[in-house]
Amino acid sequence: xxxxxxxxxxxxxxxxxxxxxxxxxxxxxxxxxxxxxxxxxxxxxxxxxxxxxxxxxxxxxxxxxxxxxxxxxxxxxxxxxxxxxxxxxxxxxxxxxxxxxxxxxxxxxxxxxxxxxxxxxxxxxxxxxxxxxxxxxxxxxxxxxxxxxxxxxxxxxxxxxxxxxxxxxxxxxxxxxxxxxxxxxxxxxxxxxxxxxxxxxxxxxxxxxxxxxxxxxxxxxxxxxxxxxxxxxxxxxxxxxxxxxxxxxxxxxxxxxxxxxxxxxxxxxxxxxxxxxxxxxxxxxxxxxxxxxxxxxxxxxxxxxxxxxxxxxxxxxxxxxxxxxxxxxxxxxxxxxxxxxxxxxxxxxxxx
Numbered sequence: 001x002x003x004x005x006x007x008x009x010x011x012x013x014x015x016x017x018x019x020x021x022x023x024x025x026x027x028x029x030x031x032x033x034x035x036x037x038x039x040x041x042x043x044x045x046x047x048x049x050x051x052x053x054x055x056x057x058x059x060x061x062x063x064x065x066x067x068x069x070x071x072x073x074x075x076x077x078x079x080x081x082x083x084x085x086x087x088x089x090x091x092x093x094x095x096x097x098x099x100x101x102x103x104x105x106x107x108x109x110x111x112x113x114x115x116x117x118x119x120x121x122x123x124x125x126x127x128x129x130x131x132x133x134x135x136x137x138x139x140x141x142x143x144x145x146x147x148x149x150x151x152x153x154x155x156x157x158x159x160x161x162x163x164x165x166x167x168x169x170x171x172x173x174x175x176x177x178x179x180x181x182x183x184x185x186x187x188x189x190x191x192x193x194x195x196x197x198x199x200x201x202x203x204x205x206x207x208x209x210x211x212x213x214x215x216x217x218x219x220x221x222x223x224x225x226x227x228x229x230x231x232x233x234x235x236x237x238x239x240x241x242x243x244x245x246x247x248x249x250x251x252x253x254x255x256x257x258x259x260x261x262x263x264x265x266x267x268x269x270x271x272x273x274x275x276x277x278x279x280x281x282x283x284x285x286x287x288x289x290x291x292x293x294x295x296x297x298x299x300x301x302x303x304x305x306x307x308x309x310x311x312x313x314x315x316x317x318x319x320x321x322x323x324x325x326x327x328x329x330x331x332x333x334x335x336x337x338x339x340x341x342x343x344x345x346x347x348x349x350x351x352x
Contacts, residue, residue, distance in 0.1 A: 057102030084175035090125035097132035163340035224319035
């Protein structure tokens with residue numbers, strides 16, 4: 001196992017890079033809108049930035065583990081994770097997620113590889129990290145959305161928060177029922193991979209990072225580069241726009257009034273505020289009631305977010321975790337999120 005880890009998969013990276021170049025070359029030759037400038041701004045710069053953030057997340061995660069900060073960070077959310085039988089390490093990743101989702105996911109993957117948490121704990125720990133992700137984006141979105149949509153926006157945030165609480169409680173109950181028999185659920189710290197003594201921290205942490213980081217970065221790049229390139233190319237060919245418009249027409253014609261079409265369509269845009277601006281304008285004009293506006297915003301959230309997740313989160317998840325596990329985690333997380341929003345939206349629709 002150690003011999004395999006010491007060999008960096010440069011051949012796989014070369015094949016990965018070659019495939020990515022072929023895909024980009026095909027797009028450049030066949031798509032008129034795909035210029036050198038657009039490739040630099042929309043592909044190379046974001047891809048490079050993503051790899052830098054992933055690298056920083058790995059450094060943070062390995063530093064936390066190597067310096068023995070795992071248990072200190074775990075104290076913050078200890079009661080929740082003790083109730084859920086998820087252990088101190090998942091709790092530490094949860095706390096870290098308030099600062100960096102990449103670092104938290106990297107920690108979960110390293111704990112799983114070192115057999116300190118089980119596969120089930122990794123999945124549940126990742127689902128629990130939706131709480132920090134929600135609050136990380138809340139300050140920015142809240143103070144933009146409320147002035148645009150007023151009470152409808154406030155109700156929208158309340159419903160999305162209720163959906164978050166519902167799925168978090170379900171995850172905790174599942175962990176309490178099914179994780180108590182997991183062999184490493186009780187984090188005793190008696191494994192062979194123990195945190196370093198704090199007295200040797202700086203030198204030893206540097207050695208740990210120097211030993212482990214290059215291999216992790218190369219293995220991540222093997223998957224991130226071609227997947228990100230492929231997703232970019234699908235977007236450049238209009239694949240995501242076509243999918244968004246088709247889904248929007250289905251939702252509007254079957255569920256929502258035609259007047260909310262613009263809200264749904266605009267909420268798909270990369271600049272999410274346009275959807276809320278349209279909703280506020282329609283509501284102020286008397287075209288939509290507060291209730292219809294809230295339902296339209298929820299529908300836009302439900303339909304648009306999974307597509308955004310495929311565009312932005314899929315390369316990251318498949319790079320940090322294994323491709324299969326990353327896809328499963330993303331699918332499970334988005335599926336649970338969509339189901340909880342649908343349930344909360346239906347209850348709101350029938351009760352109010």
